[in-house]
C-alpha cells in the first residue's frame with residue numbers, strides 16, 4: 001500500500017468513525033428522549049382519567065343521596081299509618097283496594113255475631129267460590145277451631161263485643177272499655193292474632209248508648225281498632241226470618257250502583273237461610289264481569305255511619 005492509498009484509507013476510516021459516533025449519539029439520544037416523551041403523554045392521559053373518575057364518583061354520591069332521601073321519605077310516610085299519603089314514585093307504595101282493584105265492584109261480605117254452628121258451612125261456601133270475607137265475632141267457648149279457621153282460610157277476624165248484651169256493652173264508658181278489652185284479649189289468646197277491626201253491636205249509629213260516642217271512638221283509636229259499619233243490609237236478622245231468596249235479593253239490589261259494598265250478614269245458629277243466601281249471592285255476582293270478594297284490610301275504604 002503506497003502513501004496515497006494509506007491517506008485515503010485513513011480518511012475513509014475517520015469518516016466511518018465519525019458516522020458511527022453520530023449514529024451512537026442518535027441512538028442514545030433516541031433512547032433518552034423517547035421515554036421522556038412517553039412519560040409526558042402517559043401523564044397527560046392519567047390526568048384525564050383521574051378527572052373522569054372524579055366525575056363518576058361525584059355522580060355516584062349524588063345518586064346515593066337521592067336514594068337515602070327516598071328511603072327516609074318512605075319511612076316517614078309509613079309512620080303516618082295512612083296508605084293514601086304514600087307518594088306514587090316510591091316503589092314500596094301500599095295500594096288501596098280501590099287502586100289495586102280499579103274497575104272492579106268490590107264486595108266485602110261481613111258476618112256478625114259468630115262463631116256458630118253455621119260458621120263452617122259459611123266458610124265452606126266461601127272456599128268453594130274462592131271468596132274472602134270478614135267475621136266480626138263475639139266470645140264463645142268451644143269454637144276455637146272456627147276462630148282459627150277463619151284466619152287460616154284468609155278471611156279477616158274482627159271484634160263485635162264480648163257478650164253482645166247491650167245493657168253491658170253500652171252501660172257506660174267504662175262498661176264499653178271493659179267489654180272491648182275482654183273480647184280483644186279473648187281473640188288474641190285463642191288465635192295469637194292481634195285484632196285490628198271492630199264493629200259496634202247495632203252499628204256506630206246505634207241509639208242504645210246515650211252518652212258521648214266520641215269517648216268510644218277515642219278508645220277504639222287508643223286500642224288501634226278501626227270500626228267498620230256497612231252500606232248494604234241483607235236484613236237476615238229480621239224478626240221471624242227471611243227466606244234465602246229474600247235475603248239474596250236484598251243484597252243483590254243493595255249492591256247496585258256501588259263500587260265498594262260492605263254487606264251486613266249474620267253468622268248464627270238459627271240462620272241457615274243466610275248460608276243458602278250466600279251461595280245465591282256469590283254465584284249471581286260472580287256471573288257479572290269484574291266483581292271481586294275481598295276481606296276488610298287496612299287498604300279498604302272506611303264505611304262508617306257516624307264518626308268524630
Ligand SMILES: [Zn+2]
Nearest residue numbers: 112113201202
Ligand atoms: Zn251483632
